[in-house]
Amino acid sequence: MNATAPRALFSYRPYWAQRYGIAPFLPTTRAEMDELGWDSCDIILVTGDAYIDHPSFGMALIGRLLESHGFRVGILDQPAFHEPDSFHALGRPNLFWGVTAGNMDSMVNRYTSDKKVRSDDAYSPDGKAGLRPDRAVIGYAQRCREAHADVPLVIGGIEASLRRIAHYDYWSDKVRRSVLIDTRADLLVYGNAERAIVEIAHRLAAGTPITEIRDIRGTSHVRPLREFVEIDSTSFDTPGRIEPIADPYAMSPEREAAPCSTGEGAPTDDGTLVKLRPRKAPDRATSVIRMPSFEQVSADPALYAHASRILHLESNPGNARALVQRHGKVDVWINPPPIPLTTPEMDALYELPFARIPHPRHGGAKIPAYEMIKFSVTILRGCFGGCSFCSITEHEGRVIQSRSEKSILGEIEQIRDRTPGFTGNISDLGGPTANMYRLACKDRAIEAACRKPSCVYPDICDNLGTDHGPLVALYKKARAIPGVKRIFVASGVRYDLAVRSPEWIKELAQHHTGGYLKIAPEHTEDSPLKHMMKPGIGAYDRFKELFDRYSAEAGKEQY
Template identity: 40%
Template sequence: MNSFLPVSKQDLLDRGISEVDFVFVSGDAYVDHASFASALLGRLLEANGYSVAILPQPDWKNVEEFRKFGRPKLGFLVSAGAMDSMVSNYTANNKPRSEDVYAHGGVAGHRPDRALITYVSKIREAYKGVNVLIGGIEASLRRTSHYDYWSNTVRRSILLDSKADLLMYGMGEHSILEIAAKLREGIPAKAIRGVRGTVWYTSKTEEFPENAIMLPSYAEISKNTPECKKMFAESYLIQEQNTDAVNGRPLVEPVDARFIVQEPAAFPLTTEEFDSIYELPFTRKWHPMYDQPAENGKTGIPALSEVQFSLVSSRGCFGACSFCAITFHQGRRIQARSHESLLKEAKIITENPDFKGYIHDVGGPTANFRHDACRFQKERGACQNKDCMGTNPCKNVNVDHTEYVELLRKLRALPKVKKVFIRSGIRFDYLMMDKDKTFFKELVEHHISGQLKVAPEHVSNKLLRLMRKSSHELYEKFAEEYAEWNRKLGKKQYLVPYYICSHPGAGLAEAIEVALYLKKTGFVPDQVQDFYPTPGSLSTCMYWTGLNPRNRLENGEFEEVYVARGAHERRLQRALLQFNRRENWPLVKEALEKAGRKDLIKVLLK
């Protein structure tokens, strides 16, 4: 029997399945690994008695592709893949990407723009009246009306634009099993109500959940006017305040003659649930159909290499950086796997014939977050109007790396393991808050592969406040301690900071501030991240509105925020951060002249 989930009609017949329960359509190629949603949710459904077929990166121009398994008994599950399809297909400067690491051979072009809309349209053409459920990051972050960078407009909920029956947001394990049970009972997808982590639509006000909050209507927030932008910021603020499963309330958004209804978020996975899902029988390989060369002559799926010898130890992030959408998708509550489960998976990894002795990562959105931010979150949820971290971290944050250190020590002690690296994000501010320096020492001593990549993001404290990041002074203190630990331990390991340019609040003056700091420290980055206004983040709300909804002034108005618009100013800011490149010198000179800082031309350009 094929050890992979079925990808063809013959696979179903080999399993004795004449009619499949679900067809999972994905914008990613099929890799049977827990880091890929189609595999994880497909295995979970299979473990609970449902049959699932995978339709990875179908030819969206051919309706027959969507008929290859026949009409599913319960419905189609549709995801754009691990990334929003527009982010996958275009750079921050709206240029087509040259590759897609989630595609066969890394070849771009196998995922359509606005994939959910395209896929659902073809499914509707293939089968009238079939249940269609959308989920994944594209659905999750576009679940209500949202700013769309690529069209520079506010678009409606993707549930309406795709014409799907039901939307699942968040990670989906709890939601999908509850929905599957209701579908098996014969309840149509468009009639399902009350499932946490879902969004549905109605024209009947009597269907609204009890205690629901009414958001501004699509008509009130969709126009490019100052008043509509204020209402957009109001709407975003309410949504961000209601992302937690414990204290979040249902939301209702009027759209034309209908209403989008968002149920509260699904509860976080327990450790036992998290463990059981990651212990499902994944092959941890790409499907053999990708062993043949793609159009570029390459085989396989490049994204697998990033996770093949890594361990996902946690989910969620209470850092809540303004430019990150994890708050809207995974939430601020931390979910963690047990040591036993992670050690079991690590032993499986070490048996892979390609394993060279190096576990590449042990982490999640933030590697050193392994428990709730504070003792209050379990009962009260994450605070609606207070940040855990940022330039003024909450005094209630529980800073403790003890359990993470114990886990890393156990992994280092496994036979066949030479080194355990940490490559997912380290919150250096959280690390610096820890009076016990054991983790800092062991991080430097055992878990760095020559370079430690961290994300100070900027040097302007004004901007760092908008980003909800720690102060520049704390980063400098961290850098000093890092250098000192390397000296004490006889290590020659470098610190590689990441910086963002053109973030809301950043003008040429702020970019010059970064350039001068880089000049002083002698570090000029090879890579600079252009701010990318993707759906679902506070920074994107600021980019569209020019307002910061998290800071209401004494007069009741939101704080105004400068926004760098247009490709040219973005290029000027980027050039300033990479002033050492000769090809950037004309742009650097132009930027300094525009900013009235001709005195710095000889300082930076020499």
């Protein structure tokens, strides 16, 4: 797939509406638009979360980014989905609708694992539940189409990202179609979508029809397959058979006939010599991987597992190929993943003029998700763990994107100076994993060519740099900032990496733990850990030994 080469995130010529300047908050009502002197919005973002102008919340991050490019961005946060008129509140967007369920999948947000309705919603004022519909992306997309059917519709966020191909839906206990089909959206942006959404906005502003925007990385769309060479996914990743579990009480003749038998029923080698002939690899720019169709994965668990594996194999931005999956009479096309942001791009993104508080229209309501993170700082994105039960790698990618030390320390000072209620404690310096800051492959060429789903399983790759020195230096400078009493680390710890840098464990135990450190060994037995692609319990034991030792050296009793 000949996807466009990435352009520096802030290198575009600003849209003409930049003359209106920076909004104190992105408008959520017509009255707020009038105060800004706007007659219309260029882009309207619809989200299932209450609007909090803070970089930890997707609608604010994307909204402020688009604003920095000169676009007038309005936000419909938690619109009354059963009232069509609420989607007319900001008028007709000039360029496109941007729809997301919010920071969480709407079904996970509303239901427990027992499929019982939750009594609260951490992303709503005062934790009130029921302010977003089930499968919110689908519901919101339908309302946007009803309001202004001619306006391009772009969907994104974690709910859309993880449902970009045919997927198993726990709540209905069946395989569902790609959310692209159910929403009839023009484009789906997946993963960290800053590059894609900025490129889409500028192309639409330049007059390019949405139907011609088909070559942007990190996007998915419905299109006919023309002038491309198809590669059958089963030609390089053969699906296995799903055999019934062998009966341990079966009689000997039955066991000998089993597929795993070493008796007479075992497969034999007939001595035939297999001749291998080199094949010319198809041109990546004109080839696409054909995955099993929605109908096939719905009917065959082995093909479903195979399709999921292909999605993970094609996740490295350096070598991933385009994917296509048939849904009835149409093809869902998935372009290669986005190129990760550079450190200067990450810095500029997180240094945009966020108010860092909820929108004033929420009054004095407490929004639990904000209360939890308002004194925290994101220092990195991504995770190269590739754990089989986790969606972080699938959504954010496995290449770690880190901010600079200067940018992080500057945000801590902003929290100290601007965030109401700050008492001197930073609740977290972290990200998806606390201790992957600035960790990367030692050789960028190897990283770009790598096809492994994990850099740390079954063991830490020899090509992975594991030096925690930059993170230790960051911690020391952060806790030396005047007015800051304590810097806590609340993000998850990858302890198999931590034991490679005892000095980081020492810093963590003696300065960044408040008596209890929560980590997740997941299990104690090798078999479940292997299936989860997690390190053995020995790594946990070694980490605990070091943590206890350094805690004792500091005279702390910690657990």
